[in-house]
Structures are given as structure tokens and as C-alpha cells.
Amino acid sequence: MTILTAPLSRPTARTVLWRSKLGFRQLARSVQTKAQVEYTPRDSEDEGPYEAPASVATPRQLVRYLDEFVIGQENAKKVLSVAVFNHYNRVRANFAAKLDEEQDVEWSNNEDSARLHPHPHRMPPPHMLLQSREPFPLFEKSNVLVIGPTGSGKTLLAKTLARVLDVPFSVSDATSFTQAGYVGDDVETCIQRLLQSANWDPYRASMGIVYIDEVDKIARRSGHSGTESTRDVGGEGVQQSLLRMMEGSIVTVQAKGSQAEAPPGSSEGRARNSGQRGLNMAPKPDSYNIDTSNVLFVLSGAFVGLDSVIKRRVAKGSIGFTAPLNPVSTEESSTGFMPFFTPNKSQPGSHVLDLVEPTDLVKYGFIPEFISRLPSITTLAPLTPADLRRVLTEVRGSLISQYTALFGYSGVEIKFTGGALDAICLKAAERGGGARGLRGIMESILLEPMYEVPGSNIRHVLITERVVNGLDAPGYWCKGDANKFWAAWTQEANVKAA
Numbered sequence: 024m025t026i027l028t029a030p031l032s033r034p035t036a037r038t039v040l041w042r043s044k045l046g047f048r049q050l051a052r053s054v055q056t057k058a059q060v061e062y063t064p065r066d067s068e069d070e071g072p073y074e075a076p077a078s079v080a081t082p083r084q085l086v087r088y089l090d091e092f093v094i095g096q097e098n099a100k101k102v103l104s105v106a107v108f109n110h111y112n113r114v115r116a117n118f119a120a121k122l123d124e125e126q127d128v129e130w131s132n133n134e135d136s137a138r139l140h141p142h143p144h145r146m147p148p149p150h151m152l153l154q155s156r157e158p159f160p161l162f163e164k165s166n167v168l169v170i171g172p173t174g175s176g177k178t179l180l181a182k183t184l185a186r187v188l189d190v191p192f193s194v195s196d197a198t199s200f201t202q203a204g205y206v207g208d209d210v211e212t213c214i215q216r217l218l219q220s221a222n223w224d225p226y227r228a229s230m231g232i233v234y235i236d237e238v239d240k241i242a243r244r245s246g247h248s249g250t251e252s253t254r255d256v257g258g259e260g261v262q263q264s265l266l267r268m269m270e271g272s273i274v275t276v277q278a279k280g281s282q283a284e285a286p287p288g289s290s291e292g293r294a295r296n297s298g299q300r301g302l303n304m305a306p307k308p309d310s311y312n313i314d315t316s317n318v319l320f321v322l323s324g325a326f327v328g329l330d331s332v333i334k335r336r337v338a339k340g341s342i343g344f345t346a347p348l349n350p351v352s353t354e355e356s357s358t359g360f361m362p363f364f365t366p367n368k369s370q371p372g373s374h375v376l377d378l379v380e381p382t383d384l385v386k387y388g389f390i391p392e393f394i395s396r397l398p399s400i401t402t403l404a405p406l407t408p409a410d411l412r413r414v415l416t417e418v419r420g421s422l423i424s425q426y427t428a429l430f431g432y433s434g435v436e437i438k439f440t441g442g443a444l445d446a447i448c449l450k451a452a453e454r455g456g457g458a459r460g461l462r463g464i465m466e467s468i469l470l471e472p473m474y475e476v477p478g479s480n481i482r483h484v485l486i487t488e489r490v491v492n493g494l495d496a497p498g499y500w501c502k503g504d505a506n507k508f509w510a511a512w513t514q515e516a517n518v519k520a521a
């Protein structure tokens with residue numbers, strides 16, 4: 024038995040060590056990200072001295088990076104950056120501990136150890152060596168819950184963080200999940216997507232970020248007691264399955280879509296059927312085991328109706344015990360509106376959802392065990408027309424810059440007056456889909472020029488407020504009419520200023 028296992032176990036241990044080192048190196052490289060290189064303060068004294076990028080990008084650096092892509096949502100940026108910073112420091116520490124463990128195993132298997140320990144039978148077995156080490160202080164995992172209205176930047180925040188950290192990222196919709204064994208997607212689908220995003224590398228996948236949207240839709244439905252006959256397979260059942268994964272478990276996912284399931288007619292399928300394999304086509308397993316203890320889960324949802332739950336709790340707490348959170352103005356009282364739940368005037372930008380507590384989420388329909396796996400909770404505010412204007416024009420890769428570049432490819436210059444931009448934002452705000460509505464509005468305004476311009480001699484397009492409001496057609500100018508185009512644009516700007 025010993026003779027058989029010894030030669031097998033040593034290369035295996037070495038392989039694991041090598042893979043761990045690789046994973047750690049990948050992680051170390053990825054967390055020394057753009058954010059760290061580009062946003063490390065070097066000149067300003069108040070931000071401290073420049074540090075060699077030997078650790079995860081700091082929360083401050085991450086927030087600066089997010090600022091380039093996401094307008095507003097300052098608190099959410101902070102919470103997510105801190106969560107990501109702590110999470111990846113914890114992952115680094117775990118990997119370092121794992122490396123040490125593996126080195127101990129290697130060392131105890133090494134021939135040199137026989138020389139160092141002439142009495143091998145007296146050597147402590149490897150597991151005793153590990154136990155004798157100082158126990159590593161483990162950090163608790165902090166998954167994040169993001170609450171905010173549609174189109175306010177929840178997905179954008181998580182996606183941007185994953186990009187800057189260069190870690191795999193998967194987006195799933197909780198509404199499609201059902202309890203295992205029932206029609207619908209199992210919760211493990213999100214890990215399968217993560218693996219796909221990691222290019223089927225389980226080590227990279229086990230350090231990724233899983234984003235699950237519409238999580239409010241898996242709140243327990245009222246009337247479901249959890250008995251067999253009324254099992255809530257899309258609500259509480261999903262929460263139960265998710266919480267195990269969020270805590271950290273081994274998830275087995277099938278290599279769906281990878282080589283293992285290449286269709287028989289495809290080149291990969293043909294190669295497999297004929298027993299051939301390309302030189303650089305390494306055999307891939309049919310299933311993968313992914314440890315989710317180092318996966319960061321970011322859950323999000325609009326949580327419609329949660330504000331009422333919070334209002335009720337705060338109202339209960341305030342009657343006879345505490346003063347209202349915000350002073351009630353006479354005017355507001357007369358409307359019958361509960362003013363201390365309106366945006367808090369002493370803290371601009373605050374909102375009733377900012378007062379959310381875990382008990383509110385339990386009342387909303389989540390089981391306490393599920394909520395306790397989400398210790399970081401942050402809220403996003405709805406975007407105002409002014410925010411939308413910044414989304415439209417200021418962020419990196421803004422819609423205006425995208426459409427300007429798109430027309431530029433056809434050699435056409437397109438300009439929007441300030442009035443046009445305001446009108447677009449106003450429309451988007453009225454529609455109520457947050458920044459999500461901006462693209463649809465732009466598409467409908469620009470449909471006409473995008474149809475007319477290609478193949479014509481039009482070289483300049485002007486979009487004014489009247490165009491946005493459907494009162495005028497877009498202004499077109501041909502080659503050689505640049506002066507007239509500029510004059511029209513300046514005139515529009517002056518009219519607006521007056």
C-alpha cells in the first residue's frame with residue numbers, strides 16, 4: 024500500500040502546489056491592477072507615499088477608477104471597494120497559507136527530510152506538522168447586497184470592479200433559479216458561467232465575482248409555510264441553495280459548452296470522435312469542482328416595497344420614544360406625506376432605503392441565515408436628470424462619445440446642443456428606467472440621420488432640443504458647409520444662454 028501511494032502522492036502534491044502557485048501569481052498580478060498603477064497617488068502628500076504595488080489596489084484607488092465610469096453612488100462605490108479590497112486580501116492570505124501547507128507536505132515527502140531526520144519513523148506525520156503551526160487568523164467572508172432602482176448602476180459597479188481587478192465575472196438573474204430538482208436553472212448555473220468567463224480555468228474561477236441580479240424576486244412568498252405541499256421552490260428553496268454557495272462550498276459543474284460537449288458535427292467533436300487531438304488541445308475534464316469560499320458574491324435588486332417595511336419599522340420605533348428623523352415641516356404634514364421618510368435634507372442624497380436593516384430584509388421575505396451571509400449592504404439612489412446628463416456626456420465611453428465616434432466612421436460630424444442633451448435626460452427621467460433609458464432615446468432620435476447619412480454627401484448633423492422633442496428634423500449640412508453648420512450650432516447655444 025505504501026509503495027503504491029508514495030510515488031503517486033508526491034507528483035500529485037507537487038502538481039497541486041504548482042497550480043496553487045500559479046493561481047496565486049495570477050491573483051497577485053491581477054490585483055496589481057490598472058487602478059493601482061494609474062491611481063496610486065505619487066504627488067499629493069496628504070494621500071501618503073507611493074507604495075510598490077505589492078498588494079491589492081486600495082479602496083481609494085478602486086473608487087477613483089470607478090469614478091471614471093460610474094456617476095454618483097458614492098456610498099456604494101466605497102462599500103464595494105472596501106468589500107473587494109478585504110475580500111482579495113483574504114484570498115491572498117488563504118493562498119499564502121495553502122502554499123505553506125503544500126510546502127510542508129512537499130518537505131515531509133522530500134528525500135532530504137530522510138537525511139535531516141535519520142529516524143523517519145519518529146517524524147511527525149504531515150497532518151501533525153500542519154496542526155503544530157500557528158493557526159492562521161481567518162477573515163470572515165463579506166458578500167455584498169446592493170439595493171437600488173433599475174438603471175442606477177448596480178451591475179455597472181460590479182462589472183467595472185471585476186474588470187479593473189481582472190478577475191472572472193458572471194452575471195445571473197435570480198428569477199430563473201429554482202430549487203434543485205425543479206424546472207428552471209439550478210443556482211450552480213452562476214458558477215458555471217463564472218467558469219466559462221474564466222475560460223474554463225477552475226483556479227481563476229474560484230477567485231471570481233458572481234453577480235446575481237433581481238435577488239428581491241426570491242423573497243419568500245407570503246403564505247408559504249415551507250411544508251412539502253406548499254414548497255416555495257423559486258423563493259425560500261433558492262435562498263437555501265444560495266446561502267450554502269455564498270458561505271463556501273464545493274460546486275460541481277458540468278463542462279457545458281466546452282470541449283466536453285462539443286457537438287458531434289463540429290471540428291472539436293469530429294476530432295474527438297476520430298480519436299484525434301490537436302497538439303495544443305489539452306484534454307479537458309467533463310466536470311469541474313469549484314470551491315466557492317474565495318468567490319465574492321454581489322447580490323442586487325430593486326426591492327420594490329422595502330421602503331414601506333422600513334417606514335413601518337421606523338414609525339414604530341419613533342412613536343413615543345424618539346423624535347422623527349427629520350423635522351416635519353407644516354407644509355409637508357398637511358399633504359399627509361410622512362416627511363421623515365423623504366430624502367433627509369440634512370444629508371443631501373440620503374434616501375429611506377439608506378436606513379435598511381437586516382430585520383427589514385427578513386420582513387421582506389428573506390430567511391435570516393441568508394441575510395447573515397450578506398454583511399455588507401449598500402443602497403443606490405435613483406439618478407437625477409443632472410446625473411443622467413453626466414452619464415450621457417462625462418463618463419468614459421459615454422453614449423455621446425460612442426455615437427460621435429460611430430458617425431465619425433462615416434466621415435460625418437454630429438453635434439448636440441446643450442438644450443438637446445437636457446431634453447434627452449428629462450425624457451429618460453420621465454420614463455423612469457434610470458440611465459438604461461438613455462440609449463433607447465438616443466436610438467430613436469438618431470434613427471433618421473443613421474438612415475440618411477450613409478452613402479449621402481451629408482458631412483455635418485446637428486441635433487437640437489426641438490429635434491429631441493419631435494418638433495424639427497435633424498439639421499444636415501454637406502461638405503463645404505462647415506461654416507454654416509458651426510454658425511447654426513453657435514446660434515442654438517446663444518439662444519439657450521439668452
Ligand SMILES: Nc1ncnc2c1ncn2[C@@H]1O[C@H](COP(=O)(O)OP(=O)(O)OP(=O)(O)O)[C@@H](O)[C@H]1O
Nearest residue numbers: 092093094172173174175176177178179414458459
Ligand atoms: N451611475 C451610473 N453611471 C454611469 N452609467 C450608468 C449609471 N447607472 C446606469 N448607467 C448606465 O445604464 C446602463 C444600465 O446600468 P446597470 O446595468 O448598471 O443598471 P442596474 O442598476 O444594474 O439595473 P437593473 O436592476 O435593471 O439591472 C449601464 O450600461 C450604464 O451605461
